[in-house]
Amino acid sequence: MPTNIFIIQINMNIEMAEILFREMHRKDLPILLMISQENMASIILSSWGVELRDEEILRAILGPDAYSEVIEIDDEIVGYFSIDILDGKAFINAIQVKKGHQGEGYGTAMMERIYVLALSSRAKTIDLWVQLTNHSAMKFYRYCGYRTISRQGNNYLMRKDLPNHDAE
Numbered sequence: 001m002p003t004n005i006f007i008i009q010i011n012m013n014i015e016m017a018e019i020l021f022r023e024m025h026r027k028d029l030p031i032l033l034m035i036s037q038e039n040m041a042s043i044i045l046s047s048w049g050v051e052l053r054d055e056e057i058l059r060a061i062l063g064p065d066a067y068s069e070v071i072e073i074d075d076e077i078v079g080y081f082s083i084d085i086l087d088g089k090a091f092i093n094a095i096q097v098k099k100g101h102q103g104e105g106y107g108t109a110m111m112e113r114i115y116v117l118a119l120s121s122r123a124k125t126i127d128l129w130v131q132l133t134n135h136s137a138m139k140f141y142r143y144c145g146y147r148t149i150s151r152q153g154n155n156y157l158m159r160k161d162l163p164n165h166d167a168e
């Protein structure tokens with residue numbers, strides 16, 4: 001198996017399913033932009049009153065410290081995430097599941113994968129921003145164990161704490 005393929009087993013409805021992650025390639029970018037635009041354009045407009053620009057999505061995915069993976073099922077990218085892990089802190093830049101595949105467990109699988117990556121990098125927290133009007137994402141993050149820390153502008157900062165290795 002190539003080294004950049006990762007497998008997570010999750011409980012999708014009743015059956016256990018294996019989800020295959022792979023590192024994002026530059027050739028994936030048009031699909032990732034399309035998924036993000038379809039999901040986020042109306043949320044950004046309702047939260048911030050501005051158009052979501054491709055440049056902003058690319059800045060999050062391609063930042064100097066960003067690491068991104070996609071879930072690919074039968075040659076179709078159904079979701080992706082992008083994270084930064086710096087100075088003991090992980091940050092989720094983006095997490096997106098393609099319309100038509102939401103509610104099938106892929107978001108949960110990505111959050112589990114992010115948790116494993118953060119833990120193995122000895123991060124102490126995982127943070128993310130969520131837009132005030134993105135109620136379903138907020139519900140999803142709470143379901144994944146994140147709590148609201150503060151509000152900045154039209155975003156909430158949410159956080160999950162990881163086990164403290166220093167105490168070991």
Ligand SMILES: CC(C)(COP(=O)(O)OP(=O)(O)OC[C@H]1O[C@@H](n2cnc3c(N)ncnc32)[C@H](O)[C@@H]1OP(=O)(O)O)[C@@H](O)C(=O)NCCC(=O)NCCS
Nearest residue numbers: 039096097102103104105106107108130136137139140143
């Ligand atoms: C938010 C998102 C990443 C969640 O991924 P997902 O694959 O749809 O979520 P899952 O199937 O793993 O759902 C896990 C749980 O989250 C909650 N949840 C997920 N989507 C939800 C929705 N649209 N409304 C309410 N709750 C939701 C539910 O509690 C669900 O558990 P259940 O199925 O047992 O009820 C995905 O729906 C998405 O990409 N949404 C649009 C983009 C977005 O808002 N991204 C976050 C930007 S900050």
